[in-house]
Amino acid sequence: MNVTAPASLTQHVAAIEAGEHVIAAAWLGQVPALALSDGAVMVGAQGDQSRVEVHGSGGLLAAVAAGGHLFTGGCDGRVCSIDAHGQMKELARDAKGGWIDAIAATPAGAVAFSVGKRVTARDEKGGLKQCEAPSTAQGLAFTPKGYRLVIAHYNGATLWFPNTSTPTQLLAWKGAHLDATVSPDGRFVVTSMQENALHGWRLPAKPTDEVAHMRMSGYPAKTRSFSWSHDGNWLATSGAEAVIIWPFQGDGPMGKAPRECGVRRAKVTQVAFHPGAYVIAAGYEDGCILLLRLTDGSELLARPAVKGSGITALCWNKPGKSLLFGCADGQAGLLTLPA
Amino acid sequence: MSGKIPVTVLTGYLGAGKTTLLNRILSEPHGKKYAVIVNEFGEIGIDNDLVVGADEEVFEMNNGCICCTVRGDLIRIIDGLMKRKGTFDAIIVETTGLADPAPVAQTFFMDQDVGERARLDAVVTVADAKHLTERLKDAPEAKNQIAFADVIILNKTDLVTAAELDAVEAMIRTLNPTAKLHRTTKCALPIADVLDRNAFDLDRILEIEPDFLEEGHHHHHADDIRAMSFEIRGDVDPDKFMPWIQELTQVQGPDILRCKGILAFRNEPKRFVFQGVHMILDGDLQRDWRSDEARVSRAVFIGRNLDRDAIRKGFFATAA
Numbered sequence: 001m002n003v004t005a006p007a008s009l010t011q012h013v014a015a016i017e018a019g020e021h022v023i024a025a026a027w028l029g030q031v032p033a034l035a036l037s038d039g040a041v042m043v044g045a046q047g048d049q050s051r052v053e054v055h056g057s058g059g060l061l062a063a064v065a066a067g068g069h070l071f072t073g074g075c076d077g078r079v080c081s082i083d084a085h086g087q088m089k090e091l092a093r094d095a096k097g098g099w100i101d102a103i104a105a106t107p108a109g110a111v112a113f114s115v116g117k118r119v120t121a122r123d124e125k126g127g128l129k130q131c132e133a134p135s136t137a138q139g140l141a142f143t144p145k146g147y148r149l150v151i152a153h154y155n156g157a158t159l160w161f162p163n164t165s166t167p168t169q170l171l172a173w174k175g176a177h178l179d180a181t182v183s184p185d186g187r188f189v190v191t192s193m194q195e196n197a198l199h200g201w202r203l204p205a206k207p208t209d210e211v212a213h214m215r216m217s218g219y220p221a222k223t224r225s226f227s228w229s230h231d232g233n234w235l236a237t238s239g240a241e242a243v244i245i246w247p248f249q250g251d252g253p254m255g256k257a258p259r260e261c262g263v264r265r266a267k268v269t270q271v272a273f274h275p276g277a278y279v280i281a282a283g284y285e286d287g288c289i290l291l292l293r294l295t296d297g298s299e300l301l302a303r304p305a306v307k308g309s310g311i312t313a314l315c316w317n318k319p320g321k322s323l324l325f326g327c328a329d330g331q332a333g334l335l336t337l338p339a
Numbered sequence: 340m341s342g343k344i345p346v347t348v349l350t351g352y353l354g355a356g357k358t359t360l361l362n363r364i365l366s367e368p369h370g371k372k373y374a375v376i377v378n379e380f381g382e383i384g385i386d387n388d389l390v391v392g393a394d395e396e397v398f399e400m401n402n403g404c405i406c407c408t409v410r411g412d413l414i415r416i417i418d419g420l421m422k423r424k425g426t427f428d429a430i431i432v433e434t435t436g437l438a439d440p441a442p443v444a445q446t447f448f449m450d451q452d453v454g455e456r457a458r459l460d461a462v463v464t465v466a467d468a469k470h471l472t473e474r475l476k477d478a479p480e481a482k483n484q485i486a487f488a489d490v491i492i493l494n495k496t497d498l499v500t501a502a503e504l505d506a507v508e509a510m511i512r513t514l515n516p517t518a519k520l521h522r523t524t525k526c527a528l529p530i531a532d533v534l535d536r537n538a539f540d541l542d543r544i545l546e547i548e549p550d551f552l553e554e555g556h557h558h559h560h561a562d563d564i565r566a567m568s569f570e571i572r573g574d575v576d577p578d579k580f581m582p583w584i585q586e587l588t589q590v591q592g593p594d595i596l597r598c599k600g601i602l603a604f605r606n607e608p609k610r611f612v613f614q615g616v617h618m619i620l621d622g623d624l625q626r627d628w629r630s631d632e633a634r635v636s637r638a639v640f641i642g643r644n645l646d647r648d649a650i651r652k653g654f655f656a657t658a659a
């Protein structure tokens with residue numbers, strides 16, 4: 001733990017007035033975008049913003065960016081995409097108008113969303129497929145290769161190929177699984193759980209191989225944010241009073257201790273690995289943002305703690321030069337790293 | 340109350356009048372906005388801007404205990420609602436007639452994210468005066484909901500005679516001696532009797548009336564839910580009481596639906612108040628004993644398969 005205050009980058013932050021709880025931050029190419037809880041998406045930096053009304057007053061529940069688009073799901077049961085010009089398109093609509101609980105997307109433009117147990121996948125051509133999870137689908141993630149979806153639910157996760165007749169495959173593990181993520185090489189599926197732990201599965205290389213389980217516990221709170229390093233060797237996670245980073249080289253984290261960076265007296269709520277370096281942006285419940293270097297644990301301050309302004313969204317742009325963030329009280333900002 | 344959003348849970352068997360009560364609450368000129376969480380398959384016709392469908396998904400926790408359960412859908416919905424803070428003042432959760440209120444209540448104590456942002460105000464059970472007696476015989480859920488309640492609305496009283504009403508109320512009291520009970524027709528009662536009860540706030544635990552302590556001469560089957568209450572005329576020893584109550588709720592937690600008590604601890608000028616749901620136990624020192632109050636220690640347990648004599652013996656052994 002550093003005794004001295006970390007060096008500061010705060011003068012390189014430009015504030016953005018979002019005005020509402022920020023659900024997600026994203027880059028639509030060069031353009032920053034913020035998904036807001038009141039149902040709108042803000043596109044553009046301060047001074048050049050447009051507010052796109054997407055889900056009406058009911059609100060926006062889930063959002064994810066991929067391939068230059070932001071995909072959103074709302075209380076109105078609609079799933080929409082927004083591009084860098086603020087053009088909004090409705091992609092799908094739940095027949096019963098239920099809350100969209102989870103959403104995932106691929107760079108090619110496929111999107112998946114869930115309402116209760118019903119999971120719908122829409123491929124990039126607009127073809128819709130549905131499947132029913134064993135219980136409410138809490139989290140969704142596409143695998144990096146192939147059109148395959150991971151569905152996290154009570155007592156495990158389900159693997160589904162929407163466009164093939166291959167039956168779904170259950171990865172069983174007792175307990176309630178919340179969010180899901182897949183490693184960039186597609187070998188590992190990791191879920192966060194209701195009981196402050198992560199569960200991982202190493203998927204078999206051949207169908208005859210066994211699925212290996214990984215239990216990652218010891219968190220004081222739920223992990224609701226995770227981020228892979230660019231090379232897939234590390235998984236950074238929220239849920240503790242530090243960023244917990246699990247090693248995924250080789251066979252995965254079993255029997256290995258995780259790294260801890262950015263130890264503070266506040267819980268980490270958001271993590272975002274830099275797209276090209278072993279640097280993690282960490283957002284805390286007290287509003288602070290630190291940049292942490294994995295190799296030596298050194299810290300740079302990007303935002304001091306701000307009361308009531310816990311970090312709810314973080315996103316690096318593709319070159320890794322700018323970090324967009326959003327907060328629970330409607331503040332947001334853009335950090336541009338000095339050259 | 341630290342700005343946490345109050346949550347009222349409405350339970351009751353199908354047809355008892357839950358929806359009537361809900362619409363009554365929503366239509367009163369209170370100037371408050373409610374988020375209403377209803378079961379997808381429940382009764383329809385709720386007149387409110389913010390209505391969310393729930394699927395009553397119960398999660399068992401990984402400790403392997405059957406009573407340590409939470410409602411997964413509630414966690415998710417409350418998480419979603421809390422991002423719209425400021426658009427509503429309170430939450431009302433309506434459950435189906437078949438729902439167990441315990442996982443709903445436990446969600447507010449066992450899920451940290453929910454507990455930090457919302458607080459359980461009270462479990463309100465609506466019962467049909469005409470049909471409750473039958474329901475209590477054939478539907479264990481109905482019994483559960485009565486036993487668990489903080490507030491019981493005995494509705495449709497116009498459909499029964501005064502004697503029948505007294506009989507059904509007596510039956511309710513064997514299951515739940517401490518709930519506030521209101522007799523109504525068409526669920527007509529002041530809204531303040533239902534909302535803002537602070538039933539889980541230790542400072543507001545109601546006096547445990549001594550009349551409840553008189554056990555009736557009912558015949559109980561071994562698997563029955565029933566209430567039992569005990570009184571020590573004087574102080575208890577906290578060094579004996581605390582380990583005893585902790586062990587009791589750990590070992591018999593699955594069978595204890597609710598417990599509460601107000602105790603005089605030896606050499607302690609303040610009253611010790613506790614309350615619990617299954618294995619969850621909350622207790623603290625509260626206000627001073629008044630000079631006109633007798634220092635008596637009273638405890639109530641509501642549960643099934645409880646060995647009255649063993650609990651009685653255990654409690655009396657903690658006397659100072």
Ligand SMILES: [Zn+2]
Nearest residue numbers: 404406407618
């Ligand atoms: Zn239990």
